[in-house]
Amino acid sequence: xxxxxxxxxxxxxxxxxxxxxxxxxxxxxxxxxxxxxxxxxxxxxxxxxxxxxxxxxxxxxxxxxxxxxxxxxxxxxxxxxxxxxxxxxxxxxxxxxxxxxxxxxxxxxxxxxxxxx
Amino acid sequence: xxxxxxxxxxxxxxxxxxxxxxxxxxxxxxxxxxxxxxxxxxxxxxxxxxxxxxxxxxxxxxxxxxxxxxxxxxxxxxxxxxxxxxxxxxxxxxxxxxxxxxxxxxxxxxxxxx
Numbered sequence: 309x310x311x312x313x314x315x316x317x318x319x320x321x322x323x324x325x326x327x328x329x330x331x332x333x334x335x336x337x338x339x340x341x342x343x344x345x346x347x348x349x350x351x352x353x354x355x356x357x358x359x360x361x362x363x364x365x366x367x368x369x370x371x372x373x374x375x376x377x378x379x380x381x382x383x384x385x386x387x388x389x390x391x392x393x394x395x396x397x398x399x400x401x402x403x404x405x406x407x408x409x410x411x412x413x414x415x416x417x418x419x420x421x422x423x424x425x
Numbered sequence: 426x427x428x429x430x431x432x433x434x435x436x437x438x439x440x441x442x443x444x445x446x447x448x449x450x451x452x453x454x455x456x457x458x459x460x461x462x463x464x465x466x467x468x469x470x471x472x473x474x475x476x477x478x479x480x481x482x483x484x485x486x487x488x489x490x491x492x493x494x495x496x497x498x499x500x501x502x503x504x505x506x507x508x509x510x511x512x513x514x515x516x517x518x519x520x521x522x523x524x525x526x527x528x529x530x531x532x533x534x535x536x537x538x539x
Contacts, residue, residue, distance in 0.1 A: 312468070339525065341525075348531070348532070349531055349532070350429075350431075350514050350516070350529025350530050350531050350532055351469065351514070351527075351529050352529070353526050353527065356525065356526065364526055399468050399469075401468070403525065412457055412459070412474065412518075412525065413471050414471065414525070414527070415470075415471075416468025416469050416470065417468050418466065418467055418468050419468055
């Protein structure tokens with residue numbers, strides 16, 4: 309099966325500019341996650357979608373970050389305005405739904421590396 | 426606050442040796458403990474996972490040892506190979522209805538010397 313697709317792979321912007329990342333999950337995976345991975349740290353969950361509904365966005369800085377998954381398939385994560393501390397790799401992951409076999413298995417994309425200058 | 430503490434930060438092992446990475450947690454509500462392997466430029470990939478009702482799980486050269494009373498778990502890589510050189514993350518899942526929120530450790534960079 310095709311993996312989780314993310315774009316762009318790299319992005320460099322000035323602080324206060326905006327940026328958007330796109331993710332296309334594995335076909336049939338109802339659950340989609342956005343994680344932030346700062347250099348030298350483990351991934352941190354930003355938001356989790358189940359189909360097109362938000363399950364958990366408790367760690368999403370909502371004053372500058374937004375995410376949507378309008379049709380329950382691909383998703384966009386936006387940062388506006390960006391800060392220096394937003395420099396990180398933004399990982400998208402997907403998994404099967406709920407209690408089904410494989411629901412625990414998150415498949416990650418290669419990530420989008422953001423550098424804010 | 427770091428929910429899952431991981432050590433060591435880096436590890437160098439000779440080919441054929443045993444690599445051991447340790448993790449500790451505080452939240453007794455965690456119900457699932459996976460290990461992820463990440464190569465440079467790639468996303469993390471699930472390696473092996475365990476539930477707290479089991480003390481050990483083995484898959485090939487990889488073994489998780491789980492100590493529920495001590496709230497610790499570890500990854501053992503037997504017969505370590507240069508191809509195992511990667512960053513390893515332990516994680517724990519918190520109980521939140523409908524959510525699959527994993528808390529990751531800070532990672533261990535493993536280097537296996539030929």
